[in-house]
Amino acid sequence: MxxxxxxxxxxxxxxxxxxxxxxxxxxxxxxxxxxxxxxxxxxxxxVSQADLKIENEALKTELLIHQRKLQQLASLAAENVRLRQLLNASQMLQDTVLIAELIGVSPNPLSHKVIINRGTKDGAFKGQPVLDAFGLMGQVIEVGETSSTVLLISDSTHAIPVQVNRNGVRAIAEGTGDLNSLSLRHVSANTDIRAGDLLVSSGLGERFPVGYPVAEVLQVVRDPGKAFLTVIAQPMARLDRSRHLLLVFADRDKASVPGALSLPAAATSISSSSSSAVSGGR
Amino acid sequence: MLSPQLNLYVIIAFSFLVALVLSVYPLPMDMRWWRPEFVLLVAIYWIFFMPLTVSFILLCILGLFQDLLEGVPFGQHSLGLVIVAYICILSYQRVRNFSIWRQSGWIFVLVGVAQLTDNWVQGMAGRPLSGIQFLYPALSSALLWPVCHWWLNNMTHRYHH
Structure with missing residues (x-):
């Protein structure tokens, strides 16, 4: 044994x-x-008709707000593509997502894993990033035929490369085994990072796509006795509440995914070789 | 009707199946520490009251299946099950005569031992433990023991004889 x-x-x-x-x-x-x-x-x-009506109204309002934001996004995306062309960098890519539903939570209290209802049959693969409506949740670690296991970013064996959205400072966000906190590793004492900063995925490590919100910095402790800052961040995704998750396919895996939706999302990492500097927008 | 012996095996298999389902029943993340060790409780019951019906090999396989089910390293639960089963085999003659709450106390110790080995394996897997939380399952299992005892007793008496 x-x-x-x-x-x-x-x-x-x-x-x-x-x-x-x-x-x-x-x-x-x-x-x-x-x-x-x-x-x-x-x-x-x-459910009563009245309740449905109220919900419908609320959803319509929300849709309107999102559409307004989307209008701005379109022009921003176009501008971004033009700027990237000037920089000789690769173009914006669209990520494709597949909606998955949570069917179980790992019973082991020391590990933060959930089980979802998508597997190899739906094109899920090991290492695939998983989102919810609010931010990055984790990655797929085991795939079965019709279900797979997702390791959440708060698990103590998980770490994810992030950058501060405000100024691009890079760091590694490690899970602590506590559902509501991540800690940043090896942040030197003079780094510009403060409470309230949004951490987004940096795309380094080529596992997670760039630009998805990961966590918000809660607390930065400067202890002169220690070599590095102690930075505590709170995950943006609702790790213990979300029931509907999104599996992300980068553009290259898109072809084979039935029922996937396309979603305008972040750019891929900047490539320095000129051969990959594809011209033209989306 | 099935023969009594076969009937007993059906009851045992059914009880373990129920325990396995309960052991993955989704709980809120923060409540997971309080989940009793259902499979272990059922195994302890059968060893105490029918020591010849459940073999160690079977317990090993059961433990491995539980590991698979819960997504923990292979061997974690079977290790705990086998160690606890051995202690049970050594002690069942005495424990049968205990009052139900005294049995609960003994269950607390047994599940505590299994929790130690569980968390030892978890520690090796890189998930070190802090605090006394690992004894919560032992406590909840001990509190659940009278219910488990009553249920399995009832089922055995109704269908076995």
Missing amino acids: MVLVVVGLYTDRLEPLREKLAQLVTPFYQITDVPGRVNDWRKDTF
Whole structure:
């Protein structure tokens, strides 16, 4: 038994086995999801017309606000493309997303993982970034045929390259095992970072796309006795509340995804070689 | 009707299935520490009251399945199950005569031992533990023991004889 633990932890020999057997556990999560589904169904079915009307009004207002923002975004995006051409950089790309639904939460209190209802059948892959409506949530770490496991950014084994949105200072945001806080690693004492700064994904490491909100800096502690700043940030995504998540496909994986939606999003990383400096906007 | 022996196996399999489902039932993130160790409780019950029906090999496989289910390193739960099962085998003759709350106290110790090995493996996997939280499942399991005992007793008496 001990040998098994050690082999499982320090080598990846057991990974194929785990992937093969992953299909066995999906029914369990589907069963435990039934009460939630019944509840959703109840909410959808037994609702008064008045409530629906109010909700409809609210949604229309919200849509209007978003459309106004989108109008600005279009011109900004065009401007961005022109500027990038001047810089000889690669063009804006569109990310494609696939909506997924949460069907389970890892029962292990030390790990922050959730199980979603998309798998290889829907084109999900290992390392795929996952968003919710408010920010980056995490990445897919295990894929089954119809379900996969997502590691949240707050897990203590997770880290993500970020930059401060205000001035572009780069850092690594590590999960702390606490759902409401990330800590920034190795931030030197004279770095310009303050409470309230928005941290967005920097795209370094080529796992997460650039420009998605990750966290907001809550607190910066300058302790003269320590070599680095202690920076605590709060994740933007609602890690423990969101039920509908978005799986992000970068442009290159888009072709094979059925039912995916396209979403105007951040630019890819700037490439220095001139061959990739594609002209023309989106 | 099934034969009584077969019937018993069906009951055991059913109880473990229910325990497995309960062990992944979604809880709010902050409440997860309070989830009792359902599978372990059921295993302890069967070892205490039917020590010849559940084999160690079976417990190992059950533990491995639970590891798979919960997405933890292989061997974590089977290690705990086997160690606790061994202690149970050594002690069942005494524990059967305890009052139900005294049994609960003993359950607290047993689940606590399993939690130690669980968190030892978790620590090796890079998720170190801080604080006394790891004993919460032991406490909730101990509190749940009378219910679990009553349920399984009831089921055995109704369908086995």
